[in-house]
Amino acid sequence: MKVSDALDSLKKQGYKYTGKREKMIQLFSDEDRYISAKEVLEHMQSDYPGLSFDTIYRNLSLFQELDILEETELEGEKRYRITCQTHSHHHHLICLTCGRTEHFHTCPVSEETIAQQFPAFQVEGHKFEVYGTCGSCTKQSISQKA
Incomplete structure (x- = not known):
């Protein structure tokens, strides 16, 4: 999924566009791998020093609900990645x-x-x-x- 498509999806569903949300989505787009909430927080803290785990988890949950992110569990921890661009069964x-x-x-x-x-x-x-x-x-x- 492209960052612009993810942001459009947020907007169409009535959610606010924020710099934090764009930066989170951009991180997943750039990495194209499964990432933990801790890794997201560490990446974001330089630009948003007061950012909390609650904010990260709320947005991860929202992104998953809107099919922007996919979730899996690795080593007992939930991890997320940008939704695949391919829509064929895989x-x-x-x-x-x-x-x-x-x-x-x-x-x-x-x-x-x-x-x-x-x-x-x-x-x-x-x-x-x-x-x-x-x-x-x-x-x-x-x-x-x-």
Whole structure:
């Protein structure tokens, strides 16, 4: 998602445009990885020294509700990333070291298989994430050990 699209989405839903919100969205757009609320606060504090975790969490929750951000849980902590620009069905590979993500379009879950095993269950969607270490982090780890 582009920053301008995210800001338009806020405006269309009746939410105020603020510099803080734009800076938060820009951070996610620039990073294109899963980021914790703590990382967002650390990034924002130089420009907004009085910024609180409550403000960060309120905005993260709002952005998620408006489909500006996606959420996952890594190591027991919620993390967020900008919503994918691709609207086709896909899933993510997530690096546990740096938080970067890669899309993959092969889906291991068939709605037909679920319907056969659980005929009364109505599938409305699903999310599939694979956790591991990306090539860059693996190379860096190997070079540090050498």
